[in-house]
Amino acid sequence: MDKEIQNNVIEVSTISKAFGGLRALENCSLNIQAGSITGLIGPNGSGKTTLFNAITGYERIDSGDIRFQGKSIAQSKPEQIFKLGIGRTFQLTRIFPKLTVLENMHVAVQRQGKGNMFSSWSAAHERRKALELLDFVGITKHKDLLAGNLSYGQRKLLEFAFILIADPKIILLDEPAGGVNPTMILYLADRIRELHQQGLTFLIVEHNMEFVMNLCQQVAVMHQGNIIAQGTGAEVRSNPAVLDAYLGGGLE
Amino acid sequence: MKKAESIILLIILVFLAIFPLIFSNPSTTSVAFFAVIFAVAAAGWNIFSGYTGYVSLGYAVFSGVGAYSLALICQKWNIAGGYTPFAFVLVAGLIAAVFALPVGWIILRTRRHVFVVVTVATLFIMQLLAYNLEGFTGGSAGITLPLPSWTGDFFNMPFYYGALILLVVAVSVSWLIRHSKFGLGLLAIREDEDRARSLGINTTMYKLIALMISAFFAGTVGAMISYFTSTVFPAEAFDPLFDIAVALMAFFGGVGTLAGPIIGALLLETLQQYMSLQFSTVGLDLILFGGLLLVVILLLPEGIVPSLFKLVSKMRASHESTPIPSSSAESTDSERLAVKEGKNG
Ligand SMILES: Nc1ncnc2c1ncn2[C@@H]1O[C@H](COP(=O)(O)OP(=O)(O)O)[C@@H](O)[C@H]1O
């Protein structure tokens, strides 16, 4: 039992969040195992993004607790949570369009190593790392372009890369494959697998079932602000509650 | 573009350094003093408002505090007119910076339009306080500062070069900030403050520090002008027109760029001083000035400096005809969406 708690990077325990009368999260619990790729699926409006916002400090939860590596982060601010090692992307990609691609890479506060806020951002070691990561996602040739000129898919890659620069322990991706062409989706899945092999943990909200089933060892299903099922892809698919939630099986 | 800007700035500074040696006429150097001191103001304003995008129309709060600080220091400590008050100009700047801490702590809880309104309100509160705390500020009678010990044709020179030193400092600080992680954080705040937070940036602290640095320069500007004019009154120290002028100069030259606000200030302040000398009796100066501004802002909405750089790179591109990937319809659509849905995304 103890060992299992140790193994969870993130523990969400019975959290609730209401917007006025709308209960976006209700007694929602979810554990994320270290080193896993967990998929989070569920119908639109079931509270997936709100759960992300709660974990990353954008929404204060009304009750319950969220722990990261055993410590509560329920009261922490977004910037503190990022510094602990939780990076996220947004459902609608959010980059800095009027900064160059390379500048975008340097915005994130370094979690480790040299440099403080008054040091130059183009210091050699930082620059090397930024270029490596741009290479990793394959947009190095656009490094001096204003990020606003990137295509939709390239923006997603940039957002992914500029989170990685701070060496996060877990990355939360909100619909990474949404609106992206099939080649790019495969490419992204490859990047995720590679990082996963290096020890990174992922929590991924995604509607693209093929993407989720191929990539995630664990799948959690959300419905009306609650996790109604969790298990392997196959287990979840055959769970009657899940089929109900999707109105009689839209899971194929 | 950044390198070109730095070079242009260097040329401007060298030109300003030798300017009074060529044009030593006192009425010219007086205009030059105001042009340079407004360049300091615009550069200082830009460090906070230009970089973070929090447009402040309450910058005079800090220049006013600087002006009164210098006046009170000279009064209380019986400082004679001479070069000593120049040293206290820096102290006045520091006082303004410290003053920015509690003010910023309060006003930085707001954003965008609300922030603009709050800065204006703060300015009028300060003006009211200056009128009413008579024991301290002398009320509407104001405070007189010591007269400089030098006179005649030489009179403007120490002020001019004092202002120029401040400008060199302001330019250097702006440059350093623009090349630091701190400055990048400020620009990130301008683009998407919440996104910046989720990348570990303590936006509250960043904004406060930027505001304090910016207030320091405002304080020195206020103190310099009050020493130059030998007086400080509530309406002049906390003058909303000062704010509008400084903001316009920055917008005119190019907000958030290194050289823009300085070029904007040098051009506009010179023009305004010249026009008020020529046409002030009939009030034509303001009309001409306003009309000119409108034309330029309509034609070059981003300001002079960015527009020029765009023109240059466009000309280069058409020469080399390298394909520049432009934002597709798809990406602009997603941008619009992102704006619409805001934080929910
Ligand atoms: N800031 C907010 N204010 C009010 N209602 C919200 C807010 N954010 C989300 N909601 C509501 O909460 C519910 C869950 O939304 P969300 O978490 O975005 O769902 P999902 O990401 O699963 O599609 C929806 O009904 C949504 O309208």
Ligand SMILES: [Mg+2]
């Ligand atoms: Mg969502």
